[in-house]
Amino acid sequence: MEFEPVLLRHIAVPGIQNLEVYQAHGGYNALHQALELSPEQVVQMVKESGLRGRGGAGFPTGIKWGFLPKDHPGPIYLCVNADESEPGTFCNRVLMEGDPHQVLEGTIISAYAIRARVAYIYLRYEYGKSYRVLQRAIDELYKNGFLGRNILGKAGFDLDIYIHRGAGAYICGEETGLIESLEGKRAWPRIKPPFPAVQGLFQKPTIVNNVETLACVKHIVERGPTWFRSMGVPPDPNNPRDLGSFGPKLYCLSGHVNQPGCYELPLGIPARELIEKYGGGVWQGRRAKAIIPGGLSMGFMTAEELDTPLDFNGPMRVGCLGLGTAAVIVIDDRTSMVDVLYNSCRFFAHESCGQCTPCREGTAWMAKILARIRRGQGYLDDLDILLEIANGIGIIPGTTICGLADGAAWPVKTAITKFRAEFEEYIRNSRSRQASILAPLTTH
Amino acid sequence: MATITVNGKDIEIGDQENLNLIQAAARAGVAIPHYCWHPALSVVASCRMCLVEVGERKPEGSIVMQPRLLPACQTPARHGTVVVTNSQKVRAAQAAVLEYLLLNHPLDCPVCDQAGECWLQDYSYKYGRARSRLRDEKLLRPDKDYIGEQIVLFTDRCVMCTRCVRFTREISGTGELEVISRGDHAEIDIFPGRPCNNKLAGNVVDLCPVGALCSRDFLYKHRVWFLRSQKSVCPHCATGCSIWIDYNKNIVYRLRPRYNPQANGHFMCDDGRFGYSHVNNKQRLLYPLAHSGDNLVPVSWADLKNEIREHLLNLAKAGQDHTLVVVLSPWLTLEESWLAIQWINTVCPQAKFAHGPLRDAGADDIYPKGPRGEPCLPDRAKFIIRGEKAPNCRGIDILLRHQQNPPLTWQEVLEAVEQGTLQHLYFVGGDPLYKASDVELVRLRQARSLIVSDIFPNGLETLARWVIPGTTFAEKNGTYINSRGLAQALYQAVQPPDGIWPEARFFWELLELAGLYHAPTVRRQIAAAIPELSPLDLDDLGEHGILLTPGALAS
Numbered sequence: 001m002e003f004e005p006v007l008l009r010h011i012a013v014p015g016i017q018n019l020e021v022y023q024a025h026g027g028y029n030a031l032h033q034a035l036e037l038s039p040e041q042v043v044q045m046v047k048e049s050g051l052r053g054r055g056g057a058g059f060p061t062g063i064k065w066g067f068l069p070k071d072h073p074g075p076i077y078l079c080v081n082a083d084e085s086e087p088g089t090f091c092n093r094v095l096m097e098g099d100p101h102q103v104l105e106g107t108i109i110s111a112y113a114i115r116a117r118v119a120y121i122y123l124r125y126e127y128g129k130s131y132r133v134l135q136r137a138i139d140e141l142y143k144n145g146f147l148g149r150n151i152l153g154k155a156g157f158d159l160d161i162y163i164h165r166g167a168g169a170y171i172c173g174e175e176t177g178l179i180e181s182l183e184g185k186r187a188w189p190r191i192k193p194p195f196p197a198v199q200g201l202f203q204k205p206t207i208v209n210n211v212e213t214l215a216c217v218k219h220i221v222e223r224g225p226t227w228f229r230s231m232g233v234p235p236d237p238n239n240p241r242d243l244g245s246f247g248p249k250l251y252c253l254s255g256h257v258n259q260p261g262c263y264e265l266p267l268g269i270p271a272r273e274l275i276e277k278y279g280g281g282v283w284q285g286r287r288a289k290a291i292i293p294g295g296l297s298m299g300f301m302t303a304e305e306l307d308t309p310l311d312f313n314g315p316m317r318v319g320c321l322g323l324g325t326a327a328v329i330v331i332d333d334r335t336s337m338v339d340v341l342y343n344s345c346r347f348f349a350h351e352s353c354g355q356c357t358p359c360r361e362g363t364a365w366m367a368k369i370l371a372r373i374r375r376g377q378g379y380l381d382d383l384d385i386l387l388e389i390a391n392g393i394g395i396i397p398g399t400t401i402c403g404l405a406d407g408a409a410w411p412v413k414t415a416i417t418k419f420r421a422e423f424e425e426y427i428r429n430s431r432s433r434q435a436s437i438l439a440p441l442t443t444h
Numbered sequence: 445m446a447t448i449t450v451n452g453k454d455i456e457i458g459d460q461e462n463l464n465l466i467q468a469a470a471r472a473g474v475a476i477p478h479y480c481w482h483p484a485l486s487v488v489a490s491c492r493m494c495l496v497e498v499g500e501r502k503p504e505g506s507i508v509m510q511p512r513l514l515p516a517c518q519t520p521a522r523h524g525t526v527v528v529t530n531s532q533k534v535r536a537a538q539a540a541v542l543e544y545l546l547l548n549h550p551l552d553c554p555v556c557d558q559a560g561e562c563w564l565q566d567y568s569y570k571y572g573r574a575r576s577r578l579r580d581e582k583l584l585r586p587d588k589d590y591i592g593e594q595i596v597l598f599t600d601r602c603v604m605c606t607r608c609v610r611f612t613r614e615i616s617g618t619g620e621l622e623v624i625s626r627g628d629h630a631e632i633d634i635f636p637g638r639p640c641n642n643k644l645a646g647n648v649v650d651l652c653p654v655g656a657l658c659s660r661d662f663l664y665k666h667r668v669w670f671l672r673s674q675k676s677v678c679p680h681c682a683t684g685c686s687i688w689i690d691y692n693k694n695i696v697y698r699l700r701p702r703y704n705p706q707a708n709g710h711f712m713c714d715d716g717r718f719g720y721s722h723v724n725n726k727q728r729l730l731y732p733l734a735h736s737g738d739n740l741v742p743v744s745w746a747d748l749k750n751e752i753r754e755h756l757l758n759l760a761k762a763g764q765d766h767t768l769v770v771v772l773s774p775w776l777t778l779e780e781s782w783l784a785i786q787w788i789n790t791v792c793p794q795a796k797f798a799h800g801p802l803r804d805a806g807a808d809d810i811y812p813k814g815p816r817g818e819p820c821l822p823d824r825a826k827f828i829i830r831g832e833k834a835p836n837c838r839g840i841d842i843l844l845r846h847q848q849n850p851p852l853t854w855q856e857v858l859e860a861v862e863q864g865t866l867q868h869l870y871f872v873g874g875d876p877l878y879k880a881s882d883v884e885l886v887r888l889r890q891a892r893s894l895i896v897s898d899i900f901p902n903g904l905e906t907l908a909r910w911v912i913p914g915t916t917f918a919e920k921n922g923t924y925i926n927s928r929g930l931a932q933a934l935y936q937a938v939q940p941p942d943g944i945w946p947e948a949r950f951f952w953e954l955l956e957l958a959g960l961y962h963a964p965t966v967r968r969q970i971a972a973a974i975p976e977l978s979p980l981d982l983d984d985l986g987e988h989g990i991l992l993t994p995g996a997l998a999s
């Protein structure tokens with residue numbers, strides 16, 4: 001059966017950003033449907049759908065909502081994570097700019113389900129167009145009774161949506177960094193527990209969800225959990241902790257590929273198929289050396305691993321951190337992995353919030369080592385030091401507060417274990433012709 | 445009771461104690477290294493020095509360990525919690541954190557004030573690696589001497605524990621300190637033009653586990669390993685903070701707060717912390733003086749003793765028109781005052797007693813304040829600097845009331861002397877900042893005789909027939925009772941300048957008692973004589989002192 005896109009279905013419809021056009025294409029029917037149900041019923045639908053968060057961690061959305069304290073007097077907050085800073089990721093932007101009402105409809109339904117009366121959209125500052133488009137759509141919604149008091153005549157259902165523009169930090173996408181930032185503080189992720197669902201924004205129960213996650217909620221309400229579960233990959237019977245990967249997913253394809261872009265496909269498409277069938281293959285007739293399966297943080301897959309299905313588990317089976325944001329970056333065979341890894345390390349060192357010693361110092365040290373290797377002054381045992389640092393930092397070993405450090409570690413771990421020969425050769429060669437290879441580089 | 449297993453050893457803690465694993469392990473005698481955690485501040489669990497392995501003992505006895513390391517500071521100790529602090533995995537994590545912390549550290553221990561009491565030195569020695577593997581340049585970040593009047597920041601030495609930042613947010617409430625920049629460029633700083641000059645600012649120097657925040661007062665003055673520490677009590681207000689006097693070769697170099705949950709908690713104020721310079725001040729009264737003609741001339745202590753005794757005996761005989769009033773400063777210890785009263789009773793039983801002058805500093809100064817100086821609600825108070833600027837008003841008052849109820853106030857003394865109803869005055873001072881005002885001098889000029897005892901010339905000596913040098917808190921053994929009724933002992937750290945008899949010794953000798961003055965003995969006599977002070981019938985008042993009315997903390 002041919003897959004039919006839902007999230008991007010109306011993205012090309014002229015004027016879909018306007019409420020009228022959106023409604024003419026069935027927009028806000030899901031909201032009407034949801035308001036016929038009790039909030040608990042909506043939560044139940046989302047639980048049954050098996051929807052997992054699209055922001056990177058893949059946490060089951062319905063289960064997260066279920067962590068909210070029962071019968072809380074409020075306020076409960078909904079935060080829409082639109083900070084989209086993971087390198088290679090741009091699907092939230094496509095949704096917000098192209099079909100803002102879809103995002104807002106999902107947000108309103110979700111707010112209804114979790115009994116939030118205020119939702120904050122935490123928007124990456126650089127997304128100026130998203131801001132303007134979303135704000136216009138929100139204004140329209142207020143005018144037409146979709147926001148404000150007693151929404152669509154439903155007594156007691158009130159909702160205000162505010163857009164908060166970030167100030168350009170990757171860490172503001174981490175959910176508790178986001179919350180701190182919203183509170184007007186420095187975005188230093190919080191220690192957990194308490195989890196945001198219990199004590200989040202302004203010390204109140206809070207749910208943070210990604211833009212795409214919330215857009216999916218709209219379709220789950222409209223088409224039902226069974227429809228959602230009809231796409232994707234069921235749980236691996238041999239892995240009791242696998243919850244399956246259901247529904248459509250926006251894959252962001254970029255890098256050395258002929259047709260980069262945002263593709264909506266059922267979860268679990270193999271990387272090779274995505275690149276060949278949808279991306280038109282690696283550019284300039286070259287071959288892929290490596291790909292990043294889901295944003296830089298997930299680490300690298302080799303050309304030999306391209307048949308790995310891009311569901312929540314697939315990348316893990318080949319040593320990657322996970323599916324992440326499903327942002328696939330293709331790296332062709334003429335690219336130096338030293339350069340790639342240097343860029344990766346520089347990014348994470350720049351974005352570490354500086355709170356945890358292992359992340360603050362470890363990311364910066366790795367960046368310094370990579371810069372030096374790249375300058376031609378590396379030593380072979382630098383690779384062991386890099387691996388030792390990478391193995392030691394992150395929430396997986398337990399040495400940091402948030403997952404940024406894991407994201408910084410995984411590219412290093414996977415690059416050095418999977419491409420060690422290339423690094424060693426680079427170091428050997430560059431040391432023998434050091435003078436010629438001294439590139440005018442600065443450590444950050 | 446909850447049973448916790450630390451490195452294989454079981455310990456019991458109370459169910460309601462709410463200890464974290466650092467505290468629980470300490471009970472088992474196991475030290476878990478830590479930087480960011482401090483018992484008086486919120487938990488941030490960011491330095492990751494305290495990583496340990498944690499597991500749970502199931503009811504049937506098996507132990508299930510968690511796969512990842514956990515920060516001990518953030519992990520509560522519960523029944524069945526199993527902590528391992530010495531495994532290979534924990535040691536590797538500790539060594540890694542220390543290597544990280546030293547990556548950009550200048551290693552300038554030889555010129556660092558903290559050397560010798562530095563947690564980076566100590567932990568590196570115990571848990572670190574011998575050498576760094578950094579082959580790259582270190583970051584260089586300029587020192588900041590604009591952080592505050594009392595504090596300087598050696599930016600490179602900072603370990604980003606944020607204790608100082610949390611202190612100004614949570615305890616002083618003034619919020620001057622903050623973190624700027626990200627990643628390894630993160631630095632402590634202030635908002636431009638808003639330096640950290642609050643009255644509690646000096647505490648950030650103690651809180652800083654390394655040599656990043658240093659005290660300007662102490663800067664480059666002394667190596668800490670030469671310092672000796674004596675337990676004492678700050679005399680500068682009625683809070684009576686427990687302190688350490690750090691001294692060497694008879695010079696006091698700094699005061700530091702000594703933890704006391706019944707008085708000051710972990711902290712002290714800058715008035716107290718930096719209020720020791722009078723101890724080292726050479727401009728004080730150094731020997732007894734007696735009036736001769738128009739001049740004051742030195743006399744020996746033996747002559748002084750005899751002359752004063754004779755003078756008081758004469759007053760006792762002279763009757764109505766020659767009434768003596770003895771003024772006892774609230775800076776005196778219980779013992780000094782008690783001995784003074786005992787002696788006066790033997791030579792001049794009809795003498796009157798009065799409180800000494802108390803500098804008025806207005807209302808209590810309560811923290812945390814708001815960042816714009818908004819006042820703190822009393823029920824939220826975490827630190828109080830008392831408006832009552834003396835250490836022992838309460839104690840002196842109890843002694844005086846036992847003798848004569850009510851005692852005269854200083855104001856009443858001034859008026860009575862001026863009107864001629866009191867003619868003779870024996871002023872026993874002790875407040876290093878007291879200076880007689882012109883009004884006081886005009887009134888006291890009417891006195892027929894004046895004996896003054898004080899640390900510094902206070903103006904009254906111009907009128908005095910005898911001038912007796914006094915001693916500072918750092919030179920005394922004795923007891924103070926703060927405004928909450930907490931009695932604490934102070935112990936002598938340094939000797940008074942050559943030849944000075946401390947007040948207690950002077951009265952001891954006047955009383956012709958055998959042996960040497962011994963504070964606990966006198967304290968026990970006082971306790972036996974005055975029911976209100978009976979809880980002080982102890983040789984040792986303990987680390988935290990004795991509350992006269994147990995449970996009367998809330999005041």
Ligand SMILES: Cc1cc2nc3c(=O)[nH]c(=O)nc-3n(C[C@H](O)[C@H](O)[C@H](O)COP(=O)(O)O)c2cc1C
Binds near residue numbers: 054082404
């Ligand atoms: C360093 C870091 C950066 C993150 N950035 C984003 C982001 O930009 N957008 C996002 O949706 N989630 C981001 N996340 C994940 C969020 O913490 C959180 O898991 C997510 O917003 C939850 O939404 P979901 O359950 O709908 O995926 C980030 C996580 C980390 C550790």
Ligand code: SF4
Binds near residue numbers: 354
């Ligand atoms: S892991 Fe890194 S980014 Fe995350 S809180 Fe710690 S220092 Fe900040």
Ligand code: SF4
Binds near residue numbers: 679715829
């Ligand atoms: S609060 Fe009072 S007792 Fe404590 S240090 Fe300050 S002046 Fe001394």
Ligand code: FES
Binds near residue numbers: 515
């Ligand atoms: S003391 Fe536990 S992380 Fe700093």
